Amino acid sequence: xxxxxxxxxxxxxxxxxxxxxxxxxxxxxxxxxxxxxxxxxxxxxxxxxxxxxxxxxxxxxxxxxxxxxxxxxxxxxxxxxxxxxxxxxxxxxxxxxxxxxxxxxxxxxxxxxxxxxxxxxxxxxxxxxxxxxxxxxxxxxxxxxxxxxxxxxxxxxxxxxxxxxxxxxxxxxxxxxxxxxxxxxxxxxxxxxxxxxxxxxxxxxxxxxxxxxxxxxxxxxxxxxxxxxxxxxxxxxxxxxxxxxxxxxxxxxxxxxxxxxxxxxxxxxxxxxxxxxxxxxxxxxxxxxxxxxxxxxxxxxxxxxxxxxxxxxxxxxxxxxxxxxxxxxxxxxxxxxxxxxxxxxxxxxxxxxxxxxxxxxxxxxxxxxxxxxxxxxxxxxxxxxxxxxxxxxxxxxxxxxxxxxxxxxxxxxxxxxxxx
Numbered sequence: 001x002x003x004x005x006x007x008x009x010x011x012x013x014x015x016x017x018x019x020x021x022x023x024x025x026x027x028x029x030x031x032x033x034x035x036x037x038x039x040x041x042x043x044x045x046x047x048x049x050x051x052x053x054x055x056x057x058x059x060x061x062x063x064x065x066x067x068x069x070x071x072x073x074x075x076x077x078x079x080x081x082x083x084x085x086x087x088x089x090x091x092x093x094x095x096x097x098x099x100x101x102x103x104x105x106x107x108x109x110x111x112x113x114x115x116x117x118x119x120x121x122x123x124x125x126x127x128x129x130x131x132x133x134x135x136x137x138x139x140x141x142x143x144x145x146x147x148x149x150x151x152x153x154x155x156x157x158x159x160x161x162x163x164x165x166x167x168x169x170x171x172x173x174x175x176x177x178x179x180x181x182x183x184x185x186x187x188x189x190x191x192x193x194x195x196x197x198x199x200x201x202x203x204x205x206x207x208x209x210x211x212x213x214x215x216x217x218x219x220x221x222x223x224x225x226x227x228x229x230x231x232x233x234x235x236x237x238x239x240x241x242x243x244x245x246x247x248x249x250x251x252x253x254x255x256x257x258x259x260x261x262x263x264x265x266x267x268x269x270x271x272x273x274x275x276x277x278x279x280x281x282x283x284x285x286x287x288x289x290x291x292x293x294x295x296x297x298x299x300x301x302x303x304x305x306x307x308x309x310x311x312x313x314x315x316x317x318x319x320x321x322x323x324x325x326x327x328x329x330x331x332x333x334x335x336x337x338x339x340x341x342x343x344x345x346x347x348x349x350x351x352x353x354x355x356x357x358x359x360x361x362x363x364x365x366x367x368x369x370x371x372x373x374x375x376x377x378x379x380x381x382x383x384x385x386x387x388x389x390x391x392x393x394x395x396x397x398x399x400x401x402x403x404x405x406x407x408x409x410x411x412x413x414x415x416x417x418x419x420x
Contacts, residue, residue, distance in 0.1 A: 054211055054218040056242050061206045064222050064240055065197060071245030077131040077278075078215065078269035080188065084123055085259050087390035110290035112160040112169035114151040118142065130188065131274040139279055154279040161281065168283045171292035189264050193238045193247035196224055203228055203343030214239045214248040215266040226344035230411045231255060232391050233344060244271065254390045261391045340403075340415050347405035347415050354400045377409065381416040 059067075109116060120126070120142070129141040141150040147164035153173060160169035209223045224236040232255050239249035249265030283289050337350035374385035377395065384397035386409045394404035395412040401419070403412045 054213060054242075056211050056218060056220065059208060059220060061208050061222065064208055064220055065206070067245040068193065068197065068222075068238075068240055068247065069245075071241075073244050073246045073271060074134045075132065075273045076246070076269065076271055077274045078129075079267045080128040080130055080264060081125065081267050082121055082128065082262075082264040083125040083260065084121065084262050085390065086123065086261060086392070087388075110160075110162075110167050110169045110288070111165045112149070112162040112167040112290065114158075114160040114169065117149055117160065117162065118151070131278050133274050133276075133279070137279045150281075152279055152281045154281065157281075159281045159283075161283075161287075166284065166287045168287045168289045169292070170283075170289060189238070189247040189250040189266065192250040192252075192262065192264060196236050196238065196250075203345075209237075211242075212239050212249075214241075215269040217248060217266075217269060218242040219248055228344050230407050231344035232393065232406050232408060239265065252391075256390060258390075340419075341405075345405070345407055345411065347403050347407060347412065349401065349403045349415065349419065352396075352400040352402060375409065377413050379413045379417045381413075381419065384416070386412060 111117065118140075127143045129143060130139070132138045136153070136155055138153045139150060141148055144164070147162075149163070150159075150161050152159045152161075156172050158171040158173050161167075203226065205225050205227055207223050207225075209221045212219050212221055219239040219241055222238040222240055224238070226233055234253040234255040234257070237249075237251045237253075238247050240246070241248050248269065250262065251260050251265075252262040253260050337348055340347040340349055374387045374396075377384055377386050381401075382398055384395050384401075386393060386395045388394075388409065391406060392404065393407060393409055393412055394402060395409075395416055396402050397416060401416070403415050403419075405412070
């Protein structure tokens with residue numbers, strides 16, 4: 001697990017990651033890419049674990065976070081169940097295509113490309129079989145009806161295999177430690193937890209709320225809640241293995257109540273060394289093999305450099321630009337993405353440089369369709385359309401400005417009014 005640190009300890013590798021994040025800034029308004037932004041900045045509130053089952057020694061929130069930070073689990077295998085309910089509208093399957101597009105899959109791309117395939121984890125319930133043996137060997141398999149998709153990282157090779165289409169995607173892993181981090185199996189509870197604990201300030205309370213058993217392991221429950229009003233995030237709960245400090249389960253519940261937006265946890269787990277053969281892969285006979293360097297020649301795109309990374313979780317607000325800082329300078333089509341507000345109430349804003357969303361009679365059939373997906377709003381800024389999920393809301397004004405964040409519709413309207 002990566003060491004826990006604040007903004008004061010930025011490394012050269014983190015700078016590279018931030019630059020990469022800026023290049024992808026336009027994708028922040030797509031729900032799958034902003035899940036990680038739910039991890040707002042954290043202010044520690046000392047609290048002791050209540051008595052519960054199992055009966056574990058008392059621990060403070062600060063001590064538990066330090067335990068997570070010091071955790072260095074190199075070998076793990078098991079089964080993970082992940083459920084995601086962003087409240088996206090039912091578009092008859094169209095939403096799956098939109099999410100794949102957001103992850104970078106285009107016409108003619110391989111169905112085995114991990115970047116697009118694992119974007120499916122952004123909706124519905126899925127079962128994953130995972131294994132890891134240090135930083136150079138990981139395997140994640142997405143179990144589907146009568147089919148299986150696997151991404152395998154073994155040394156310099158990264159393989160994606162879709163048994164349904166019998167397609168294989170092959171890329172190579174850089175020897176850089178920072179690039180190696182991109183090869184870690186995505187969608188693990190610890191991935192979400194790390195995003196939730198990246199920064200520390202006074203906008204959040206963190207407490208220990210009793211104990212639990214996850215996949216047969218004794219665990220503490222770390223609860224993260226926003227102190228600020230106006231956020232769509234209700235609470236984040238992380239079940240932390242009492243012995244190893246590794247997060248075993250991550251749950252994000254919305255302020256509106258109901259089912260969790262993200263619920264990812266082990267149902268079975270072992271910290272024994274996986275068999276070396278677990279990470280062996282040879283393309284099956286007759287399989288179509290796509291090399292990373294050739295994947296996007298038809299569309300003149302730049303080949304992706306991290307086929308082992310399912311999707312960009314975004315940056316926690318504590319690591320995002322500060323209030324008013326330029327975020328998207330130099331991005332084609334954007335007039336400098338900036339951040340309004342801080343912590344859980346941070347709102348990303350940028351100017352598309354064009355018109356707003358087609359609406360009503362002026363937009364024809366498309367305008368009517370877009371009206372059915374969003375809510376028209378009005379304010380000092382003029383008028384626009386708010387598109388909502390259970391976690392992320394985005395306001396697109398009629399003159400092409402965008403405001404998006406883990407905040408309520410009213411908060412977006414106020415931000416747009418203040419921007420005039």
